[in-house]
Amino acid sequence: MQLKDIHSQQNAINGLQRAFASRKMAHACLFVGPDGVGKRTTALAWARMLLCHNRIEKKINGVLTADSCGQCRSCKLFDAGTHPDFKLIQKELSQFTEEGKGKDAPLEMPVDVIREFVIEKIAVKAAESEYSIFVIDEAEKVNPSSQNAMLKVLEEPPSFCVLILLCSRLEQMLPTTKSRCRIIQFGPVEESFILSKLKPVCPDDSEALYWARFSEGRLGEALSWAALDTQEKSPRAYEIKKELVDRLCRFELADALDTAAWMSQAAKNLA
Numbered sequence: 548m549q550l551k552d553i554h555s556q557q558n559a560i561n562g563l564q565r566a567f568a569s570r571k572m573a574h575a576c577l578f579v580g581p582d583g584v585g586k587r588t589t590a591l592a593w594a595r596m597l598l599c600h601n602r603i604e605k606k607i608n609g610v611l612t613a614d615s616c617g618q619c620r621s622c623k624l625f626d627a628g629t630h631p632d633f634k635l636i637q638k639e640l641s642q643f644t645e646e647g648k649g650k651d652a653p654l655e656m657p658v659d660v661i662r663e664f665v666i667e668k669i670a671v672k673a674a675e676s677e678y679s680i681f682v683i684d685e686a687e688k689v690n691p692s693s694q695n696a697m698l699k700v701l702e703e704p705p706s707f708c709v710l711i712l713l714c715s716r717l718e719q720m721l722p723t724t725k726s727r728c729r730i731i732q733f734g735p736v737e738e739s740f741i742l743s744k745l746k747p748v749c750p751d752d753s754e755a756l757y758w759a760r761f762s763e764g765r766l767g768e769a770l771s772w773a774a775l776d777t778q779e780k781s782p783r784a785y786e787i788k789k790e791l792v793d794r795l796c797r798f799e800l801a802d803a804l805d806t807a808a809w810m811s812q813a814a815k816n817l818a
């Protein structure tokens with residue numbers, strides 16, 4: 548995806564573009580905002596642009612902006628998920644570490660993943676492009692000892708390295724981590740844009756509006772709920788919501804047991 552195709556996060560992208568154009572790009576960034584507002588999508592498009600061999604540069608509102616071309620060898624490798632200079636670090640990588648082999652995916656990012664996939668790889672020179680990029684997903688799940696292990700690479704990454712930490716809960720990050728990163732804020736996605744994206748999966752206007760507001764600007768969340776409701780065997784969450792509101796509006800004490808039993812069953816179906 549090109550940066551120009553990302554909507555509703557223009558402030559964040561403009562900030563990145565201004566820093567890049569003035570050669571003041573931070574080599575460690577924290578992308579902060581709720582889940583589902585486009586942090587990962589932006590990080591991937593930003594990485595694709597940095598790695599691109601033929602960046603498209605143009606001035607928009609007086610700011611020099613850069614985007615990936617989508618055609619060069621680097622962009623093709625990136626789209627195929629095989630770019631040697633791009634690493635997406637997720638806690639699920641633990642199954643490829645000595646400690647985590649054969650174990651279930653952990654709830655937190657294990658220190659072994661940070662050590663083996665970030666710290667030990669950070670000095671490896673970029674093979675294909677100008678930069679080597681590490682995107683650390685769910686950084687709020689990097690526990691304090693793993694964050695401490697990362698401090699040195701955040702403080703002095705090699706000049707060709709860019710680290711992007713995606714974080715939905717800034718309070719989980721240590722002050723020492725935050726102080727070493729440039730913080731880029733991602734706000735909620737506009738309702739009209741969410742509605743336009745919901746249209747193909749959710750033709751009912753009032754249902755689409757409900758999911759758009761329920762998700763509070765998190766496009767990914769709205770799409771997940773709407774998609775869930777289109778699956779044949781899944782309970783219709785929107786119908787359950789309507790019945791719940793209806794039952795609560797006409798609730799009388801005598802209905803308590805019946806309502807409780809219905810809610811319990813509905814919750815089980817949804818779960």
Ligand SMILES: [Zn+2]
Binds near residue numbers: 601602616617621622
């Ligand atoms: Zn390219």
